[in-house]
Amino acid sequence: MLAAVGPFAIEAGLVAAAAGCTQVRIHNVNTGKLIDATVSTPGGKVTYEGEARIDGVPGTAAPIELSFPNAAGARTGRLLPTGRPVDRIEGIDVSCIDAAMPVMLVRAVDLGWTGREAALEFADSGFRARLESLRVQAGRRMGFPNSAAMVIPKPVLIAPATEATLNTRYFMPHDCHSALAVTGAVAIATACVTSGTIAAEMVGPLAPPVPITLAHPSGELVVRLEPGPVARVQRTARRIFQGHVFARRAHVPYSILAA
Incomplete structure (x- = not known):
């Protein structure tokens, strides 16, 4: 939009x-x-x-180039709304990030996935219930006490990639997106350069200016991070x-x- x-x-x-x-x-x-x-x-x-x-x-x-200057703290006022790059919920490590869109990042493998699945493969009711439980608890820690009735934070599964920076599967918040939302992509890319997050741990040392290529079910989306900070996306x-x-x-x- x-x-x-x-x-x-x-x-x-x-x-x-x-x-x-x-x-x-x-x-x-x-x-x-x-x-x-x-x-x-x-x-x-x-x-x-x-x-x-x-x-x-x-x-x-x-x-059409979209430029997001100073995207951190879009809804909560802080890049790391919980004050930590990693939180542990129900025995699972998550990173709660607020940059253009509040998201909860989870390693795909920790929930039994590869992060390369097609969007329609995430129909299992047990998985969906577990992901929603994580999302709601993460939302409360991020400052959204009624997160069960909200569409934020968006849950995102991430996994290592060979041809991209990360494999991503983005949920809205219950169905997997067939591609990747722009605001969500900005949040994921920002997490990649935020020390201590599970995304930064997965991709290794990165710093702006740098392109972050995010693989999704329909291909890839590139977020260009620049000093400022500024995130640029072509649409x-x-x-x-x-x-x-x-x-x-x-x-x-x-x-x-x-x-």
């Missing part, structure tokens, strides 16, 4: 288009954080045609439709009719 905000804002006249590329600064009211979207606007107009390809998305399109978007909604005259406010 973040990728679509910039093009819409320009086409709706909320932001003036520049020649070449236009930067749209987005205020996420849920987190209080700012995200910068760089949109292709050749000749001062939004274009959706291009050669950027996103794993899990059909075809190609114009690139795409396209306009699907526009139209009108017809309302009964009795339901339209008089002020609109008078205008």
